Amino acid sequence: MGPWCSRMTAAGWVVMVVTLALVIGLTVWTVCRLFPTPAPRIPDPHATLDARLAAGDIDLNTYVQLRQQLDSAATSPAAGVTARVGAVPNPPRRKPA
Secondary structure, eight states, X not given: OOGGGSOOOHHHHHHHHHHHHHHHHHHHHHHHHHSOOOOOOOOOHHHHHHHHXXXXXXXXXXXXXXXXXXXXXXXXXHHHHHHHTTOSOOOOOOOOO
């Protein structure tokens, strides 16, 4: 018979498995580099607050308080951390129309 029907030794199997793993790894790496996933967008807190007011999730007084806390957090990061803890109340449940 020819060289295709010969027996493979343990070293041959190891070389075959390592080569196959390298080819698969290189293929996955190439596909990931060709089609990168976009970074997740962080929503703007001011826009989120405006949308909650427009949807009726919060009232005007709560909106003004949260807006002031967001503005103070933007000017002073250390003060914003303490001001934001527990600042967002649970929105009231909307009654079905």
